[in-house]
Structures are given as C-alpha cells and as structure tokens.
Amino acid sequence: MRLRALVIGSCSVLALAGAAQAQTLTIATVNNGDMIRMQGLSHHFTEETGIELDWVTLEENVLRQRVTTDIATQGGQYDVMTIGTYEVPIWGGQDWLVGLDGLTSDAEYDADDLIPAVRDALSVDGTLHAAPFYAESAMIMYRTDLFEEAGLEMPDQPTWEFIGDAARQITDRDAEVYGICLRGLAGWGENMAFMTALANSYGASWFDMDWEPQFDSPEWAEALQFYVDLMTEAGPPGASSNGFNENLALFQQGRCGMWIDATVAASFVTNPEDSEVAEDVDFALFPTHNDLGNNGNWLWAWSLAIPAGTQQADAAEQFISWATSKDYLELVASEEGWANVPPGTRTSLYENPEYREAAAFADMTLDAINSADTINQSVQDTPYTGGQFVAIPEFQGIGTAVGQIVSSALAGQTTVEQALQQAQQVTRMEMERSGYYN
C-alpha cells in the first residue's frame, strides 16, 4: 500500500515538474553596465512571454574564447551570444550565425531606424546577422577648465597637431596633471584599437590590396612616432600599462587634460557620483591629420546574435527583438532614466528631446558614429573591412603581437623604427602561414 502511494506520488511530482518546465534560453554576455541593467530588467520579458533566461556573464576575452569554441564546434550551449562588430562579418560569412530576417521584416521592430553605419557593420551580404544592443565610436573627452586656464579653445574638428600642442601646454607634472591619456596596454582590442584608428587618420592602413603589411610605409612611421613622442612628453607615467579602465580612473580623478577613447565613456566621466571632474568635461570629434580629413573610423557595437547550433532560434529571435527594440529603450528610461538608455543604435533615440536633454554627449556620440566608415577606413584602398580592427580571423593573434611591439616602443624598450620593422615581419609571417600569398 505504502509502495503504491509512493509510486503514484512520484509520478504526480514528475508529471507536474514536466508540465511546469518552461522554455529556457541561455544567453552569453559581457559584464558592462548596459548588459547588467538588461539582466535586471529581463523579468519583464519572462512575464510577457513565459520564456525563462539563464545568463552566463564572462570577462570579454574569456567570453570570446568560450563562444568561439562553442560556435566553431556547433556545441549548442548558447541560444543568444553577445558579440561585436569584429566577429559578425567573420562568423556570418561562415554561416555560423542565423540571419535575422524576422527582425528586418517586422514593421514594429523598425530595422530601418537602426543607425545605418551600425546596421552595415552587422550585416553580411545585406542580411542582418546581429542586432545592436549598444554602439560606440571614439571621441575626445577634454577638461574645459584646464583648456580655459591655458587659453585654448577646442575646434569643432581638431587635428592631431592641435591636440599635440594642447597636451604639451596643459601638462603639469608637479601637479600630476597630464595633457593626454591614451591606451598603451598591449592587445588587439586595447592599444591597437586606438593605434589603428590613429593610423587610419594619418592615411596608413594594415594591408594593401595584395594583403602585404604596410608597416614600412611613411604614414605608419609618422603616426607611431607622433604617438610615442606625445605620450612621452604629455602622457602619464607607466602609460604602456594603461587600458580603457586605467585611463577612465585617471580622467575621473582629474589627472588627464584629454582622453581619446570610446564614446561610451562619456556617461562615466560626466557622472558626478564617480567623477571628480564631471562638471568640467566637454567632447570633440576624433582628430584628423592636417588636411587629410579622415576621422579614426572607430566603430564597435555589442550586439546580440543567434548561433547556428541553437535548437531555439525562434525564442532567441523573440528575445533579441525585445532587447534591441524601441520599447526596451522606453522601459530603461521609465525605470532608470533616459541617461541610462543604451546608446548608439537607433536614430529615433537621437531625435528624442528627453534623451537629448538627459545626455549632454548625445550629439557628439551620434556624429562620431556617423563619421565612422568601416569599409573605407583609410584613404588607401584596402581589401578588408573594420575600423579599429581588421575583420579577418587572424587579426586577434596578429593584432595582439603588434600591440606588444607598439607597447614596448611606448615603454622605450625599442625605437619606433625597430618596432615597425618587427611589426612588418611578424604580420607578414602570420599572413604567409595563413595562406594569403598562395
């Protein structure tokens, strides 16, 4: 009797558990403010659709390695992946991502509202392969009080020559105030993101149309020499160890006259809770070189994509539609204020008076994103796409190797000439090994 009751009871529990088991999506993401905020608000999506969400939050490089392994082996561990503008053209070209035709054909989603430069960067052969969650370009953040003291005025479109002079003029080493803070930490997504954008603006490029490295060009020599000289004379000590976060900390503590980096930093440096200089910050476009007129063409969008190995593509698309919709922007605004809305993805956001009032950096962010051209990133003809990177699979390795060489030049361990020779050799060797010259 007891046994029968036990069996019936167990069966009932199992049946109930089976019935109660909801559909669950596993989402891989990075740890940054906008993503964590979305995690916090995602209960709205679950309430609307009944779809549960499991989050896997990882450090950027760990995430990249983890999702690359999974997608390359069709492991099927993730239903939605957070990836950037570097991965989308490569993975989309390999058919590793599900095309988001459902979104582009949905009038309510309004894909035409996505900022064109961002949409182009996330499309392969005209098909959207990832939906942008937030996007950024690079711009100058500068201290208006220090500029005023020095009698300087930031032009609408500054040149590197002006930036160099201003940085040297502002530098006061006794007061631990440095004219300019730039990335020096080695890495394809760290110093090479900045260095590539700087080189683009100087008219340099990574490769010519035959995939021959161009580090022996006069443009690279001029750009790297400018960077090393500027940082030596007007940069903070130990700059070769500084990445985005280190420079953010320096700027927030009032140690930098200027900082040229991702537009997403604008909300951090103007937040009075974290920044000591929040009231004295203004923005300007990424510099150009003399009359060349080429901006850095830095464009990055953290985006949501569906790996081809998932068994839940429809539910995944439903989630992406929710997270990158106009309604989501309204939801963030209603719960956390307009200043916390993820920037850089939708044109309508920049036409919204409430957002423009809350985010003093809105216009400059939009101008910076619109000025980026990831197809014609340099004035030279190039066989690749990408602004502050080269969208080929080998770039992670090559970019980091060259980043280490550039970092050692900045630290004074090698000369600019030696560094460029090494960069040329390393890059050519890797490209040859990868079969680009066969």
Place this chain on the structure above:
Amino acid sequence: MARAVSTRRKLGFTAIAWLIALTLFFPILWTVLTSFKTEGTAIAMPPKFLFFDWTLENYFTVQERSDYFRHFTNSVISAVGSTILGLIIAIPAAWAMAFSPTKRTKDVLLWMLSTKMLPAVGVLVPIYLIFRDLRLLDTHHGLIVVLMLINLPIIVWMLYTYFREIPVDILEAARMDGASLKNEIIYVLTPMAIPGIASTMLLNIILAWNEAFWTLNLTTTRAAPLTAFIASYSSPEGLFWAKLSAASTLAIAPILIMGWFSQRQLVRGLTFGAVK
C-alpha cells in the same frame, strides 16, 4: 646534541619568517580590503590601506546579481568528486608501482607527468567535441572526469612517493601472517599512509577548486563553479575591482578556511619523508 640558538638569532629568523609570510599573504589581504571599498576608492592613487569608508555594498551587489550558493555547491561537487575518483584510481596504481616495480615503472611515471606539460588549450577542441557528442557539456559528471584526469598524474606521483617511504618488510610480514591483498592494503598500508593520502586529497581539492580553464570552457550554467562566478565580474568598460574583489573573497573563503583548519595535516603530509 641540539645546537644552542641565541635569542637574537631566533628573533631574526622569526622576523624573516613573518616578512615572507606577510609578503605571500599580502595579495589576498589586499583583495579582502578592496572588497570593502567603493569602486572609486579601490583605484585611488595613492592607494588607501585601512583608512577609508568601509562598505558592504559590493557583497550585496554580488549576492543580488549572482547565485553564490549554486556556484559554491558546484565547486564542492566537482572538487570533492574529482578528488575521490582520482584517489580510487591512483591508490592501486601507486601501490603497484611502489611495491611491484618493473623496469618500465619510472618511464610510466614520467610519461604520466609529461601529460601535464601540454598546454591545455591544445586539446580544447577535441575534448569539447567529445563532451558535445557524449552530452557531457555543462554536467557535473563531465567536469568531475576532466578534473580527475588533469590531476591524476599529481595524485599518482604524490602517493607513489609516500608509499615508497613505507618499508616493504612490514607488508611482507603481513603477507606471511596470511593477510590477503585487500587486507594488506586496508589494514596495513592505508593506516601507515594516511598522512600522505590526506595531504594528497587536500592538495587536489585545492587544485580542482582553483582550476579555471576547463571549468570555464566546459560549463555554462548548471555545473558552473566559483571560477565562472569570479569571471563574471571583470569588465571591459567600467570600474570593477571592488566587486571583483568581493566575488573573489567569497570564492576563496571556503578553501582558505579549509586550508587553515587542515594546515597541520597538509604540512605533515607534504614533508613526509623529507625529515628521515
């Protein structure tokens, strides 16, 4: 006769020992201190040591955002499970090599150790594919097997070293008294080797607890241990040191407490044989 040591020398040695201990412990102390700072104070220059506004905010944030106890349980299951499985395989292997050696025993031992010399990333894709096909991705038993395999050479080597210290005459005497192989291992060998087995076990739990390559690459949510919990607090854009320190402190606390209570056994086991 023991050599007399002057008080001055004793004081000198004590000071040096404290200096070395504090140097080794300082990174952990700094992590714990940083976990009680705000993000702004965590990166302040010059660094603030003790005189800052202490806050528990990071611990609340970490607890709110992540499920610490699920990650903790997963760490316990994978670390203890892999160690027990490893000991079950390694004790007979080490016994055979210590008490019935052949001319190839040393080669086998060296070969086992050589598997540790291969960078783990070199076999990531094959192992990932095997795990995918066997449906072991993000499972406890998959993680237990892989952690056992990567630590097995160390377990066998340590146990082999301890077993070699046990005089074979004692085992022979037991055999002459009619002890079977099972009784010989359980009633004669094991009691004598307990300090060695205990320290091997403790060391392997620590190694498995801290393993961060396979645990990150083979898990997603269900089996993700504390290494995945820590990895979620490093940020590419934004300040994160204080929250990361709070997550790290929570992750290392259990193993630190376990190490503290078992340090006598750990040290005795690790120096077993060295004082003979």
